Amino acid sequence: MRIQNKTALLATPLIMLIALGIWYLSKPATAKLAAPTAIPVRVVNVAEKDVSRFVSGIGSVLSLHSVVVRPQIDGVLTKLLVKEGQRVKAGDLLATIDDRTIRANLDQARARLGESQAQLQVALVNLKRYKLLSIDDGVSKQTYDQQQALVNQLKATAQGNQASIDAAQVQLSYTQIRSPVTGRVGIRTVDEGNFLRMTDTQGLFTVTQIDPIAVEFSLPQQMLPTLQGLINDPEHAQVLAYIGSDTDSETGNLLGEGHLTLIDNQINSNTGTIRAKAEFNNPGQKLWPGLLVTVKIQTGVDKGALVVPPTVVQRGLDQHFVYRVKGDKVEIVQVQMVYQGSGQDIIKGVEPGDVLVSDGQSRLKPGSTVQVLTEPPQVVQSEPKP
Structure with missing residues (x-):
């Protein structure tokens, strides 16, 4: 019995060692830490x-000269000599107004001038004669003075008649409506045969200068010192005009290249912005009055x-x-x-x-x-x- 107990005591540790060995051999291998993955x-x-520095803003295209053509006298429009959309030069004849009444008034003024000049000539001859007679008391001093006054009166009458002629000639010139600027004719509002009045505010049509043309835009007030430096630069600051917001030199739709010409004389206190104006040569007429554009101004170069x-x-x-x-x-x-x-x-x-x-x-x-x-x-x- 004692031998069996000893055998059991010896067998128990052996069995535990064998079980521990079997567990160690059969346990899953510990996974090794994965290496960190590279981030692409x-x-x-x-x-x-x-690099050139630029500042951008939104602007509106403006004509340097845009004129509403209106009559300066009342009368019937007899002839229109231009078509809508036609390009005209300053001084070109655009339309004519009936001038018959004015020509008649001019002829009357010339006739009155001729009459007063003839009377003045006779009065001058009499004045010269009275002057010689007054030396020997052939005529009274009163008669001589009256003749002198008559001469002065006739001279004034002749001057008045000449002024009437000048006024009639001015009125006659108004019957020929000429273009005050070089530009493009807009849509007309009247046709030949209509009676025109000076009080008509609508006018016949407009003549708008297209080339050169201007763009007015606004920038933050912080840009004022920069703009002042640019406008005083004798080489003039380059201004680029694009349609839309894409102002990239390769993909943007560039409409024209101009230069800065004007800074407004005051800052808008409500918006904190200052207005400026640039002038563009526009031979291709890509810039059109009223068009909204994005402008880029070169403010400097970083070397x-x-x-x-x-x-x-x-x-x-x-x-x-x-x-x-x-x-x-x-x-x-x-x-x-x-x-x-x-x-x-x-x-x-x-x-x-x-x-x-x-x-x-x-x-x-x-x-x-x-x-x-x-x-x-x-x-x-x-x-x-x-």
């Missing part, structure tokens, strides 16, 4: 080049600027930063935003040639392992619905 990103190199695409720079809580690639990892670099333009930003805090992440920043943190992608991203097109 796209990168660009910091470029160093000269040797560090340029990156807008997608590179990230906005932090306090300042801007970029992800710079070092080997297969990235680091955060604080940068200063110098200028934001269309399609490119100027920054400080990096070196020319630095490799910066331009796409894929959302998954990055300092020290992340990255894989640089070289091929362009695939564009997934949705299948058309049946």
Whole structure:
């Protein structure tokens, strides 16, 4: 009995050792920690080049001269010598008004002038005779003075008649309506045979100058010192006019190139903006009065600027930063935003040639392992619905 107990005591540890060995051999192998996965990103190199600075605003195209052609006398419109949309020059005859009454008045004024001149000639001869007779007291002093007064009266009458002739000639010139400016004829409002009055506010039509033409626009009041410097520049600041909001030099619809000519004499206190005007040569007539355009003004040039695409720079809580690639990892670099333009930003805090992440920043943190992608991203097109 004692031998059996000893045997049982010896067998129990042995059985435990055998069970422990079987469990150790049969337990699943511990999975090894996976290596960190590289994050795919796209990168660009910091470029160093000269960059022109621009400021943009919304403007309206205005004609430098736009005239509503109205009659200066009452009368019947006898002839229209231009067509709608026709280009005319300053001084070109546009229309005529019935002039028969004015010509008759002119002839009467000339006749009265001739009559008064004949009477004046006779009075001058008598005055000369009376003067000689007055020396020997052949006529009284009173008679001589009366003759002198008659001469003066006839001279005044002749001057009045000449003034009537001049006035009639002016009225006659009003029967020929000529263009005051070089431009384009608008839509007419009357036809031949209509009776025109000076009080008609509508006029016959308008003549609007198209080339050159102006664009008026507004900018924030903070731009006033810059505009003052540009307008005093003898080379004149370049102003570009685009239709729509796309002002990219390659893809935008450029309508014309002009120069800054005027800054308004006061700032609008309600909007905090100041108006300015630029003048454009418009031989192709792409700029049209009333058209809304986007203007870009070149305000300066940054020499040797560090340029990156807008997608590179990230906005932090306090300042801007970029992800710079070092080997297969990235680091955060604080940068200063110098200028934001269309399609490119100027920054400080990096070196020319630095490799910066331009796409894929959302998954990055300092020290992340990255894989640089070289091929362009695939564009997934949705299948058309049946």
